[in-house]
Amino acid sequence: MSVQLTREQEELVRAKLETGRYGSAGEVVSDALRLLSERDRLLELTRDEVHTKISAGLKSLDEGKGTDGESVLERLDAELDHLERSGHA
Numbered sequence: 001m002s003v004q005l006t007r008e009q010e011e012l013v014r015a016k017l018e019t020g021r022y023g024s025a026g027e028v029v030s031d032a033l034r035l036l037s038e039r040d041r042l043l044e045l046t047r048d049e050v051h052t053k054i055s056a057g058l059k060s061l062d063e064g065k066g067t068d069g070e071s072v073l074e075r076l077d078a079e080l081d082h083l084e085r086s087g088h089a
Contacts, residue, residue: 003029 005013016028060066 013025013028016022017025022028022031057066
């Protein structure tokens with residue numbers, strides 16, 4: 001496979017090579033692809049976690065365990081006031 005890099009991408013590869021951390025442009029690209037794959041994996045985990053938490057929250061609401069938004073905001077305001085008075089905000 002052959003890949004055409006933009007000027008900016010070529011400059012980035014050269015800069016990485018100049019650090020001495022990489023021995024070739026191929027190593028730079030390989031590391032970049034590894035990081036891209038890892039990022040995609042983490043994003044997928046995050047999506048799954050969000051979906052799980054939303055499902056749990058909806059279940060709690062269905063069971064009547066929810067808290068209305070106004071109560072949450074009042075509690076947050078009180079916590080912020082406390083932090084400001086104690087010098088932590």
